[in-house]
Amino acid sequence: MAKIDRQLTILPVKIRQGILGELISLRDLQSAILACRGLAAAYYTSRSLIRQTVFHKEYRSPASAAANGLVLASASRRVKRLSSNSPSDGRIPREALWPTLLVDGELNSTVEFYSWSSDLAEAYRAAGLEDQAPAVEEKTVFLTHCHGKALWQRHGTFCGQMDLDRHMDGAFCILCLDAAKALAGALKGETELELSGLERVWREIPPRSNAFGPWSWLFVDGHSTRLDGVLKIWERLREVPDAGQLETYDLDWAREVIQELRKQKQGSKGAKQALTFQASVFALLDARMHQYYAFGRNLADAYAKRGDVEEAVNVREQMMRNTESSAGIYKSSGLALAHLYGKLGRHELSAQVLSVAST
Numbered sequence: 554m555a556k557i558d559r560q561l562t563i564l565p566v567k568i569r570q571g572i573l574g575e576l577i578s579l580r581d582l583q584s585a586i587l588a589c590r591g592l593a594a595a596y597y598t599s600r601s602l603i604r605q606t607v608f609h610k611e612y613r614s615p616a617s618a619a620a621n622g623l624v625l626a627s628a629s630r631r632v633k634r635l636s637s638n639s640p641s642d643g644r645i646p647r648e649a650l651w652p653t654l655l656v657d658g659e660l661n662s663t664v665e666f667y668s669w670s671s672d673l674a675e676a677y678r679a680a681g682l683e684d685q686a687p688a689v690e691e692k693t694v695f696l697t698h699c700h701g702k703a704l705w706q707r708h709g710t711f712c713g714q715m716d717l718d719r720h721m722d723g724a725f726c727i728l729c730l731d732a733a734k735a736l737a738g739a740l741k742g743e744t745e746l747e748l749s750g751l752e753r754v755w756r757e758i759p760p761r762s763n764a765f766g767p768w769s770w771l772f773v774d775g776h777s778t779r780l781d782g783v784l785k786i787w788e789r790l791r792e793v794p795d796a797g798q799l800e801t802y803d804l805d806w807a808r809e810v811i812q813e814l815r816k817q818k819q820g821s822k823g824a825k826q827a828l829t830f831q832a833s834v835f836a837l838l839d840a841r842m843h844q845y846y847a848f849g850r851n852l853a854d855a856y857a858k859r860g861d862v863e864e865a866v867n868v869r870e871q872m873m874r875n876t877e878s879s880a881g882i883y884k885s886s887g888l889a890l891a892h893l894y895g896k897l898g899r900h901e902l903s904a905q906v907l908s909v910a911s912t
Contacts, residue, residue, distance in 0.1 A: 562590065562591035562594070564591070566594075566595050566598055569591060569592055569594075569595030570595050570596075570598070570599055570602075570603060572592065572595075573585060573586075573592060573595065573596055573603050573607070574603055574606040574607065576607050576610075577607070577610055577611060578607065578611045579604065579607055579608060579611065579646075581607075582596075582603070582604070582607050601641075601645050604642075604645050604646065604649070605645055605646065605648060605649035606649070608628075608645070608646040608649045608650070609649040609650060609653070625650075625654075625665040625666065625669065626665045628646070628650065629665060629668060629669055629672070631646075632646050632647055632672075636676075640676065640679055640680060641680065643672075643676060644673070644676040644677070644680060647669065647672060647673040647676060648673070650669070651669075651670075651673060651689070654666055654669065654670075655692060667693065670689055670690075670692075670693040671693075673689050674686040674687075674689040674690050674693075677689065686763075687763065687766075690763065690764075690767060691766075691767050752772065752785075755768055755769065755772045756789070759793075760789055760790055760792075760793045760795075761790070761795060761798050761802050769786050769806075772785070772786070773786065779813050780810070780813040780814065780816075780817065783806065783809045783810050783813055784810060786806050786809075787803075787806050787807060787810050790802075790803050790806060796839075799837060799838070799842075800838070800842045800843065800844045804834070804844055804848070807830075807831075807834045810830055811827050811830060811831055814826045814827035814830060815827045824859065825859075827855075828852075828855055828856065828859065828861075831851075831852050831855065832852060832868075834848070835848055835849055835852050835868070840872075840875035840876070845872075845875070846872065846876070846882050846886070849868055849869075849871070849872045850872075850886075850889070852868050853865045853868040853869050853872075853889070853893075856868065857893065857896075862893055862896050862897055863897070865893055866890065866893045866894065866897065869886065869889055869890040869893060870890065872886055873886055873887065873890055873906075878909075883910060884910045884911070886910070887906050887907065887909060887910025887911075888907070888910060890906050891903040891904075891906040891907045891910070894906065
């Protein structure tokens, strides 16, 4: 055995890693690294990848694939045992099967899939990987939408697992019967009746919470006219204003409203409505916000493009008043305002602004 160990040790690390990756179970992997120091050394240079590879092979073999939900439930129990030893040992195998679950229509319509995704998101947060958890949740909610009818049929299982009768911040609403019915109805085209049920559930979700975004998109998709949906989202955010998240969260929804208004068939009327809405949002912004200048510049440019130079000047003047002369954008803002003055024939004002902006 010692001779074999020495022979393996002289092999390149990549080859030793490949040998470990060919093992068919985590049990075999554990035995191999305990028996051979050369394999153990290679294992610890790429621990996560090797464990993911072996775990994926163990639970997605042709024989196990036929069992679908049963195999996933078995894998989940295995992962929970691994997590009791080390949280990272639980997260690694969940990551291994996640890409497969997303594309496997039979697996991602099972109850076990939603438990798996919820546990993966929780594992990411527990590991301090906050930026990766929302992506898992968004993909899960998308599949919830796709499998809405099946989830409705399984609502007893979901509610029985968690015993929730109201939506909780950060949780998946697949546990809520009303939401599952609403999704199923939307998929069948019965949107008008079922939309009210979905809206009732959606309004219980705290605005700007982890669940609010994904469920808001489902709510928007339930409307025959997208504009109606995004306007309701914006109005809901205004019912519970949060100055601290206006710039980082609310503006994304404001831009969605602007885009939908511009798409309206009325042509120039839709564009005018978009400008009016854009101006109302700009009025909410504080000059100290990072987005203040960019949003104001876009508003002024939109006015100018429509030929409403006076309104464009008003916006630019306001921006100049609220901009420190030492700021990097002060000069470019002044140049833009001087250009607009020139369009209106106010050449004296244009020269004054150019002089001030250049000093």
